[in-house]
Amino acid sequence: MKQILPGATIGIFGSGQLGRMFAIEARKMGYRVHTFSPDKDTPTGQVANIETTADYLDSASIREFAKSVDVITFEFENVPVEAIEIASKYADVHPKAEILYTTQNRLREKTFLRRNAFPHADFFHIKTLEDLNTATEKIGFPCVLKTAGFGYDGKGQTKIHSPAEIEKAFQNLKGQEGILEAFIDFQKEISVVCARDQKGNFSHYGVIENKHKDHILDTSFAPSPISERIKSEAIEIARSIAEIFDYVGTLCVEFFLTKNEKVIVNEIAPRPHNSGHLTFDACVTSQFEQQLRAVCGLNLGSTEMYKPAAMANLLGDLWRDGEPDWPKALQHPNLKLHIYGKTEARPRRKMGHLTALADSPEVALKTVVQARRNLSQEKL
Numbered sequence: 001m002k003q004i005l006p007g008a009t010i011g012i013f014g015s016g017q018l019g020r021m022f023a024i025e026a027r028k029m030g031y032r033v034h035t036f037s038p039d040k041d042t043p044t045g046q047v048a049n050i051e052t053t054a055d056y057l058d059s060a061s062i063r064e065f066a067k068s069v070d071v072i073t074f075e076f077e078n079v080p081v082e083a084i085e086i087a088s089k090y091a092d093v094h095p096k097a098e099i100l101y102t103t104q105n106r107l108r109e110k111t112f113l114r115r116n117a118f119p120h121a122d123f124f125h126i127k128t129l130e131d132l133n134t135a136t137e138k139i140g141f142p143c144v145l146k147t148a149g150f151g152y153d154g155k156g157q158t159k160i161h162s163p164a165e166i167e168k169a170f171q172n173l174k175g176q177e178g179i180l181e182a183f184i185d186f187q188k189e190i191s192v193v194c195a196r197d198q199k200g201n202f203s204h205y206g207v208i209e210n211k212h213k214d215h216i217l218d219t220s221f222a223p224s225p226i227s228e229r230i231k232s233e234a235i236e237i238a239r240s241i242a243e244i245f246d247y248v249g250t251l252c253v254e255f256f257l258t259k260n261e262k263v264i265v266n267e268i269a270p271r272p273h274n275s276g277h278l279t280f281d282a283c284v285t286s287q288f289e290q291q292l293r294a295v296c297g298l299n300l301g302s303t304e305m306y307k308p309a310a311m312a313n314l315l316g317d318l319w320r321d322g323e324p325d326w327p328k329a330l331q332h333p334n335l336k337l338h339i340y341g342k343t344e345a346r347p348r349r350k351m352g353h354l355t356a357l358a359d360s361p362e363v364a365l366k367t368v369v370q371a372r373r374n375l376s377q378e379k380l
C-alpha cells in the first residue's frame with residue numbers, strides 16, 4: 001500500500017463546499033490540492049493550490065490533471081464515471097469508480113440495497129406512463145416518483161397522493177427514467193457518517209439526527225437520542241455497506257426511522273456529507289480529514305466528539321433582503337460560522353452553515369437555530 005505523505009498533491013473532482021472543507025483539512029496538514037470541475041472561482045478552487053476548469057468529459061484535460069497529482073478523490077457524486085475511469089489509468093482514485101456508478105443512480109443504488117438485503121423502501125423502475133400506473137397500484141398512495149439519475153436535494157422528485165396526479169408526475173420526469181418509491185411515514189431521519197481505510201479499518205461518528213425542509217437538509221445534531229438497538233443497527237448497516245463496496249474514504253448512509261422503530265436506508269453518499277459538517281468543529285478528526293487519511297493510505301483518526309453539536313444550513317434565501325447580520329449571529333461565543341465563497345446567493349443554494357457545541361444536542365440545536373434567526377433579522 002502506497003502512503004501519500006504531506007507535500008504530495010491530492011486531486012479532487014468537484015469544486016463545491018465539500019471539496020473546500022476537504023481542501024482546508026488537506027492544506028492544514030501540508031498537502032497540496034488540485035481541483036477539477038467545469039467552473040471557475042469555486043468554493044474548492046479558492047482554497048486549492050490549483051483549480052482546473054474543464055468539462056468532465058474533456059479527456060485530454062482529465063489525463064493532464066491525473067498525471068499531475070499523487071492520488072484522486074471526488075466530492076460530488078454526479079461526476080461522470082467516464083471521468084473517473086480515465087483518471088484511474090494515471091493515478092489511484094478512492095473511492096472506486098464502480099461505487100460512484102452504483103450510488104449516482106437511484107435505481108442502481110436501490111437495486112444494490114435489495115440485492116444485499118438491506119432494508120429499503122419498495123420501488124419500481126419507471127420508463128412509461130403504463131409502468132407508473134401499474135407501480136402505483138402495487139405500492140399505493142402516497143408514493144414518490146424520482147428521476148433515476150442526477151437527483152439531489154429533492155430535485156426531480158414528485159409526491160403522488162392520488163391517481164389523478166399520476167400523469168402530471170410522469171410529465172415531471174421530462175423523458176428521463178424514473179423510480180417510484182413507497183412513501184415512508186417516518187418519525188425521524190438519521191444518518192451514519194463513517195470511514196474505511198485501505199486496510200479495512202472502520203470508524204464512525206455515531207448517529208446524527210437530521211431535519212429536512214423542502215427536501216433540503218435544514219439542521220443536524222449529534223448524538224441522536226435513539227435507543228442503543230437502533231444505533232447499532234444503523235451503524236452495522238453502514239459498516240456492511242462499506243465492507244461490500246471495499247470502500248476507501250468517508251461514506252454517509254441516510255436512513256428513515258419509521259414510527260414503529262424500523263431503520264430503512266434512504267440514500268448512500270460516497271463522500272463526506274452535509275450531516276457530517278458538524279464533525280469539522282466538534283470532533284478530533286473531521287469527516288474531511290478522515291477522507292484525506294483514507295485516500296492517502298494513512299490510519300483513520302479518532303472520531304471522538306468534544307461535545308454534543310448541531311449544525312444549521314444557510315441557504316441563499318437568507319440573502320433575499322441583503323447581507324445577513326453576521327455580527328448579531330456571532331454574538332454567541334460557541335458559534336462557528338462557515339461560508340463557502342459562492343459568488344451568487346440563489347434561493348435553495350447552500351451558501352454556508354453554522355455549528356454550535358453545547359452540553360446537550362438540544363441546546364446546541366437551539367443555539368444554531370436562534371443564531372440563524374438573528375442572521376435574517378426575523379426577515380424569513
Ligand code: AMP
Nearest residue numbers: 144152153154181182183184212215267
Ligand atoms: P432524497 O433526495 O431522495 O434523499 O430525498 C430528500 C428528502 O425527501 C429525504 O431526506 C426525505 O425527507 C424526503 N423523501 C425522499 N424519499 C422519501 C420517501 N420514500 N418517503 C418519505 N420521504 C422521502
